Amino acid sequence: MIDKENNWNQKRLKTGVHFMLGNYAAVEGALAAGCDYFAGYPITPANEISERMSQRLPEVGGVFVQGEDELFSIYSVASAALAGAKAMTATASAGFNYMQEGIGYASAVEAPCVILNVQRCRGENFATHADVMQMRWGASGDYETICLAPSSAQELFDYTLLGFNLAEKYRNPVIIMSETTIALMRERVLVPSYDEIEIVNRAYTDLQPDAYLPFKAEENAPPPMAPLGKGYHTLYTLNYHNEDGSIEWDPKGYDKLYKRITGKIWENRKDICRTEGYLLDDAETVIITYGSEVRPAMDAVRMAREDGQKIGLLKLVTVWPVPEEDIREVAKGVKKVYALEMNIGKYAREIERVCSRYCTVERITKNQGIIHTKDEIYQAIKG
Amino acid sequence: MKPISIRFSGFGGQGIILVSVILGTAVVTKKDLYAVQTQSYGSEARGGQCQAELIISSERIDSPTTHQKDILVSLFQSALDRYIDTLKPEGTLIVDPKLVNSYPRDTYTVYEVPATETAIRIGNRIAANMVLLGFLQPMLQIVSEEEMQQVIKEQVKEKFVDVNLKAFQEGLAIAKDLNPAWRN
Numbered sequence: 001m002i003d004k005e006n007n008w009n010q011k012r013l014k015t016g017v018h019f020m021l022g023n024y025a026a027v028e029g030a031l032a033a034g035c036d037y038f039a040g041y042p043i044t045p046a047n048e049i050s051e052r053m054s055q056r057l058p059e060v061g062g063v064f065v066q067g068e069d070e071l072f073s074i075y076s077v078a079s080a081a082l083a084g085a086k087a088m089t090a091t092a093s094a095g096f097n098y099m100q101e102g103i104g105y106a107s108a109v110e111a112p113c114v115i116l117n118v119q120r121c122r123g124e125n126f127a128t129h130a131d132v133m134q135m136r137w138g139a140s141g142d143y144e145t146i147c148l149a150p151s152s153a154q155e156l157f158d159y160t161l162l163g164f165n166l167a168e169k170y171r172n173p174v175i176i177m178s179e180t181t182i183a184l185m186r187e188r189v190l191v192p193s194y195d196e197i198e199i200v201n202r203a204y205t206d207l208q209p210d211a212y213l214p215f216k217a218e219e220n221a222p223p224p225m226a227p228l229g230k231g232y233h234t235l236y237t238l239n240y241h242n243e244d245g246s247i248e249w250d251p252k253g254y255d256k257l258y259k260r261i262t263g264k265i266w267e268n269r270k271d272i273c274r275t276e277g278y279l280l281d282d283a284e285t286v287i288i289t290y291g292s293e294v295r296p297a298m299d300a301v302r303m304a305r306e307d308g309q310k311i312g313l314l315k316l317v318t319v320w321p322v323p324e325e326d327i328r329e330v331a332k333g334v335k336k337v338y339a340l341e342m343n344i345g346k347y348a349r350e351i352e353r354v355c356s357r358y359c360t361v362e363r364i365t366k367n368q369g370i371i372h373t374k375d376e377i378y379q380a381i382k383g
Numbered sequence: 384m385k386p387i388s389i390r391f392s393g394f395g396g397q398g399i400i401l402v403s404v405i406l407g408t409a410v411v412t413k414k415d416l417y418a419v420q421t422q423s424y425g426s427e428a429r430g431g432q433c434q435a436e437l438i439i440s441s442e443r444i445d446s447p448t449t450h451q452k453d454i455l456v457s458l459f460q461s462a463l464d465r466y467i468d469t470l471k472p473e474g475t476l477i478v479d480p481k482l483v484n485s486y487p488r489d490t491y492t493v494y495e496v497p498a499t500e501t502a503i504r505i506g507n508r509i510a511a512n513m514v515l516l517g518f519l520q521p522m523l524q525i526v527s528e529e530e531m532q533q534v535i536k537e538q539v540k541e542k543f544v545d546v547n548l549k550a551f552q553e554g555l556a557i558a559k560d561l562n563p564a565w566r567n
Contacts (some may be wrong), residue, residue, distance in 0.1 A: 019408040019418060185447055186404060186420040188411045295445040374446045 009060040013194055020189040022153040022182040023048035023090075026116055027056060028189070029160030030088050032197055035114075036062035037085040039073040041095060045125045045180050046118040049090040070095045074102030078111040078173075082236055083228045086164055090116040093131050094123070096138070103173055104139030107261065109236040110215075110222055112167040112202055114160065116176040118183045126369025127180040129291060129342040135175050136320045142258040144265035146272055147175040147320035149290040153187035159317070165200035166272060170264055171222035177319060179342075181292035181371050209233070216243040220263040266321055273323035276315040277330070279305065283312030286330050287364075287381065288351050289340035290316040292371050297340055300377035311381060322350050331355035338381060340364045342371055384416075386440035387523070388449040391515075392466050393458030393482075395433045398512030403435035405516060405531075405538050410439050413530040419444045432462060439525065456515060457483055458498065477518065479511070494518070494561055501553045507543070510550035517554020521565035528555070 012031045020028070027049055030038075038053040040046070050066065057064040063085075067073035073089045080087040091099060096117045106113055119131045135147040146166050148159040156178060163174040205212050205224040214234040217223035226232035235245040240254045265272065279301060280286065287297050294315045304311045314330050316323060331337055337355050339348035345365040352361045364380045366372050389406075391399045400422050407418040422435040436452070438444050455470040456477045457463035463483050470476060472490045480495040498514040513535065520531060532548055539547050559566045 017412055017415065019404070019411040019420075181447065184422065186407055186418075187444075188417050292447070295447060298445040371447075373448075373450065375450070 010194075011059045013197070014191050015193045016191060018189045018191065019186055020153055021048055022156045022178070022185050022187070023118070024052050025153040025156040025187075025189045026090070026160045026176065026178065026183075027052040028191055029157035030086075030114065030164065031056055031060060031062075032157070032191070033161045033164030034086045034199055034201075035088050035164065036060070037065075037077065037080040037087040038062070038089065039065040039067045039076045039080075039087075040089050040091065041067045041070050041073050043092045043095045045120055045183050046090045046092045046095075046116070046178075048183075049116065049118075070098035071102060074099040074115070075105065077113045077115075078102060078106040078109065081106070081111040081113040081167075082109065082225075082234075086112075086168070088114040088116065088160075088164075090118070092118045092120045093128075094120075096131060096134065100134075100138040100140075103175075104141055104143065105238045106173045107139065107143035107145075108141065108238045110171040110261065111173065111236075112171045114163045114167055114174050114176060116160065116178055118178040118180060120180050121369045124369065125180055125184075127292065127342060127371055128367070128369060129179065129293070129346070130344075130367075132177065132290075132319060132341070132343065132347045135177055142262055144172070144262045145175055145320045146170065146172060146265060146318070147177050148317060149177045149319045150182060151290075151292050151294040151315070152182060153185060153189050156182060157189055157191065161197070165198070168200045168202045169222075170268065170272070171202060171225070172265060175320075177291065179291055205232075213243045214245045215241055215257070217260060217264075220260060220267040222264055269321045269323070270325065272318060273321060273326065274317035275323050275326040276317060277312065277326075278315070279312040280314065280330060280333075281312075282310050284310040284334055285336045285338065285381065285383075286312045286314055286334050287338045287340050287377070288314045288316065288327060288330070290319050290347070291342070293340050293342055296372050296374040297377055299374035300381060303374065303378045304381055307382075309381070309383070319347065322354065324354050327351065327354045328358070331358040334359050336360045336362060338362050338364050340372070340377065343367055384439075384441045384525075386438060386442070386444070387454070388436065388438045388452045389454040389456065389519075390434060390436045390452045390466055390469060391456045391458075392432075392434040392462035394462065395431045396509075397433070397458050398509060399433045399458070400435050401538070402512040402516050403437045405534055406519070407437050407439075408538060409526045409531050409534040413526045413534065416441055416525070417444050419447045421447055432459075432465065434462065434466065454519075456519075457486075458511065458515075460484055475522070477515065496554070496557055496561075498554070501557070502550055505546060505549050505553060507546045510543070510546050513547045513550035514554040514557070517551040517556075518558045520551075520555055521558045521562075 077087040167174040209231040339351040498511040502511040
């Protein structure tokens with residue numbers, strides 16, 4: 001476990017302003033968070049993440065492994081996390097499919113880890129939000145995902161760092177929802193100084209091995225972990241597990257376990273969820289969007305404002321869990337919400353579910369492998 | 384400053400991506416401006432069409448690409464044919480005359496920059512991109528010549544630093560020769 005007080009290596013942080021590729025920015029954000037294990041299998045447009053991790057992790061005493069496939073990558077990341085590492089993998093849509101089983105496992109055993117998915121159009125390196133539902137619903141069984149949606153190279157740095165902190169706090173996999181647009185874009189990235197970075201580390205038990213129950217936890221909270229190699233014995237299994245880690249079936253125990261595993265995320269969503277509002281105060285209509293679509297949407301809102309249209313924007317930093325309270329608050333005060341995304345219209349269902357009691361919802365979608373232009377959005381909102 | 388958008392286009396191996404990265408790095412790290420670079424290229428290691436777009440602004444850049452560019456640099460005929468319609472009518476067109484035979488003059492300001500020929504003359508054809516960077520230097524005047532040279536040194540492999548710096552100087556000289564207003 002890397003923490004700032006102990007074995008922190010100054011090479012982790014390239015403090016200053018850079019003109020940096022989005023994929024590299026995600027790597028730098030991971031290193032700033034204390035990432036010390038990465039496994040991945042090659043796939044475009046995520047390869048620059050593996051490439052840079054293979055150079056940077058050895059510099060800071062971390063471990064880089066090129067896996068033989070995505071299954072190895074996700075399971076080794078979950079295992080490394082349970083062994084005490086801050087671990088991450090990265091892939092793109094087709095590889096993310098393969099990882100679902102491992103994500104289900106990591107959720108069930110409460111392994112704090114980060115998975116970055118650079119969404120691409122099937123077999124092509126074009127931009128899309130087609131996997132937005134898979135981020136949440138890809139694996140079988142009961143679980144909740146924390147999924148963050150960066151819209152720039154800077155946010156790939158910031159949200160990957162935040163993702164590690166949330167993973168540690170809630171002992172849950174966190175998914176960084178990247179996309180070709182920002183992964184392969186170079187931009188200004190400010191890497192903060194050592195003192196400006198906040199690092200969260202998982203809680204460890206203060207009980208002795210004979211008194212420690214590995215899955216005994218407070219309501220809606222993760223259990224404290226046990227350090228590896230100190231005499232604690234834990235069975236980390238996908239199967240139903242009791243508080244002591246044994247796998248004898250107990251229907252009430254099963255119910256309780258998954259209430260806690262889902263509740264630790266859902267019931268803490270006010271702490272987890274983040275949104276950013278823009279020109280909302282007097283808005284009569286609002287665009288709700290996420291990822292790179294935020295960028296042309298900001299321009300389109302400015303263009304419409306110049307025409308006198310009272311329009312604002314709500315950017316979803318957290319896509320999962322759904323920031324329902326923030327979305328509802330916006331819906332209550334406006335006539336119409338636009339659900340803007342780069343796919344056939346998927347997350348729009350969530351926005352409709354939350355908003356339709358209060359206002360109308362209109363979808364603006366584009367599924368052509370490229371983000372909307374500001375003019376396309378401007379035309380759609382002009383009314 | 385008014386935002387500027389530049390598209391560099393040619394084929395793989397001409398250093399199209401690198402020139403956009405060096406210019407972007409210079410304006411972001413030396414002048415605290417904003418820049419966004421996007422690119423596309425074929426899967427071939429060399430050959431295949433290749434383009435990079437760079438937007439430079441003093442404000443945060445939201446839309447990462449622009450519909451119409453201020454400057455189009457073309458190092459190959461097919462690249463010019465493909466992208467000429469993305470140049471603003473009042474935009475600036477920069478071509479390598481050895482590799483681009485025909486182009487519409489229309490309302491554009493056109494500069495013929497013998498980048499490849501110059502690079503071959505000074506010892507390495509791969510430095511053609513730095514001739515172009517040198518040519519753009521007095522036109523853009525965003526960072527100083529010294530700052531740009533510093534970024535070139537940081538960004539290119541050590542054994543190619545000298546030829547790249549030489550190419551940059553050659554590009555500067557061509558610019559000053561073609562446009563007297565850039566001589567100071």
